[in-house]
Amino acid sequence: MSLLDTKILVIGAGIGGLTVARALALRGADVTVLEQAPEISEVGAGLQVSPNGFAVLRALGLDAALTERAVEAQAVCLRDYGGARVVRIDLSHLEMRGYYFLHRADLIDILADGARAAGAKLRLLQKVVSVTPGDRPRVDLANGAALSADLVIGADGLKSTAREALNGVIAPFFTRQIAWRAVVPEDETQPFEAQVFMGPHRHLVSYPLRGGRQRNIVAVQERAAWAAESWSQEDDPMALRAAFGDFCPEVQDILSRIDKVHLWGLFRHPVATAWHGGGVALMGDAAHPTLPFMAQGACMALEDAWVLADELDGPGAMDARLARYQGRRRDRTQRIVTAANGNAWKYHLSFGPLRWAAHTAMRFGGAIAPDRMARQFDWIYGHDVTARPNGR
Ligand SMILES: Cc1cc2nc3c(=O)[nH]c(=O)nc-3n(C[C@H](O)[C@H](O)[C@H](O)COP(=O)(O)OP(=O)(O)OC[C@H]3O[C@@H](n4cnc5c(N)ncnc54)[C@H](O)[C@@H]3O)c2cc1C
Numbered sequence: 001m002s003l004l005d006t007k008i009l010v011i012g013a014g015i016g017g018l019t020v021a022r023a024l025a026l027r028g029a030d031v032t033v034l035e036q037a038p039e040i041s042e043v044g045a046g047l048q049v050s051p052n053g054f055a056v057l058r059a060l061g062l063d064a065a066l067t068e069r070a071v072e073a074q075a076v077c078l079r080d081y082g083g084a085r086v087v088r089i090d091l092s093h094l095e096m097r098g099y100y101f102l103h104r105a106d107l108i109d110i111l112a113d114g115a116r117a118a119g120a121k122l123r124l125l126q127k128v129v130s131v132t133p134g135d136r137p138r139v140d141l142a143n144g145a146a147l148s149a150d151l152v153i154g155a156d157g158l159k160s161t162a163r164e165a166l167n168g169v170i171a172p173f174f175t176r177q178i179a180w181r182a183v184v185p186e187d188e189t190q191p192f193e194a195q196v197f198m199g200p201h202r203h204l205v206s207y208p209l210r211g212g213r214q215r216n217i218v219a220v221q222e223r224a225a226w227a228a229e230s231w232s233q234e235d236d237p238m239a240l241r242a243a244f245g246d247f248c249p250e251v252q253d254i255l256s257r258i259d260k261v262h263l264w265g266l267f268r269h270p271v272a273t274a275w276h277g278g279g280v281a282l283m284g285d286a287a288h289p290t291l292p293f294m295a296q297g298a299c300m301a302l303e304d305a306w307v308l309a310d311e312l313d314g315p316g317a318m319d320a321r322l323a324r325y326q327g328r329r330r331d332r333t334q335r336i337v338t339a340a341n342g343n344a345w346k347y348h349l350s351f352g353p354l355r356w357a358a359h360t361a362m363r364f365g366g367a368i369a370p371d372r373m374a375r376q377f378d379w380i381y382g383h384d385v386t387a388r389p390n391g392r
Helices: 015-026 051-059 063-069 104-117 161-167 237-243 249-256 297-312 318-341 352-368 370-375
Strands: 007-011 030-034 046-049 075-080 085-090 100-103 121-123 128-132 138-141 146-148 151-154 173-185 193-199 202-209 214-222 261-268 280-282
Touching (some): 007 015, 015 030, 015 104, 046 051, 046 104, 046 202, 051 063, 051 297, 063 104, 100 202, 173 237, 214 237, 297 318
Parallel strands (some): 007 151, 030 121, 075 193, 151 280
Antiparallel strands (some): 046 100, 128 138, 173 214, 173 261, 193 202, 202 214
């Protein structure tokens, strides 16, 4: 069976779903994307696309659209919460170039246009309530309709119905960390750098968006009080200002510009054991939800999309192609999720002498081997999934 004869349903018009829709439609598949929302839209927040994610957008012909709307990142600057610089990681030392900051809504626009232009059909108000794997997998919709296809791709995010169909219900656990996020106006004079301010039990990341006219903020705090795992729950900006009230004046200035802020609880989920079965495949957050500390959730979804399309376009029965897809993806995504799980404590050291020692070590490392600071991430950022043409 060639992809030309293959009817594919993709659940979810998010970052992964729209990307795989374009990748498969370009290879000749008949692709329909089912999205529960009434429109293709996005929460107001920024996103980092590192070179490994950018490589996929380039291979799909979307790089020019992205660079037109994104800010190319020059560096990541780690600072103490008093404002002192600990180390500046110069991104020009990365093995693979192309590190961008952009608004999520802009990325979704680019991907939706790209999917439509390749011939994929995007259908809104199509909430999937159940997925039934089988010889001809089926999805049931909230509006009572039932659809079947040769393949169903679950790109339905954190609370995936497709994941549940293949793996059962797996309860996540609260990490006792919460994150606020906001976008504020900016005056275009700031350097194109991410600033990470590290304090006891808290850190705040900020970077410019949209030509430097906006600034994205993600502020993380360790705390016992539970918060929902939702990207759309609003909070009072005063709560965020109070939580970071002892950070330096630069942070206070950024926080003073917030008029709307969202709060989300950070949960750990295991990487799915079964990524495919009975003509159903998982990708993106549906397969491997991650904490945000490596900023790789979207990039992993982009990588999945390329590899899934690449393997589906290869030889063998559907099950064998999907097994190759899982084989190429599971270990890498597990490694990134594990790295993200371990990252927060490094920013949050609260014991003074330990803090001092850690910061001194980072400062020293940055001074004697600045390229090594950046190159420690090459295993993530230098990985180009499009460079392996599936043996064909
Ligand atoms: C504040 C924030 C900052 C982030 N920053 C970064 C970053 O800098 N870099 C990075 O790489 N990642 C980042 N991430 C993570 C990244 O956004 C996610 O990992 C990524 O969006 C996952 O893509 P996805 O396509 O799997 O899921 P999503 O983008 O969540 O898309 C899922 C889609 O499925 C739809 N859907 C869900 N259920 C159903 C259903 N039953 N029926 C029909 N449709 C359904 C949803 O409406 C949605 O459109 C961030 C996340 C957050 C919240």
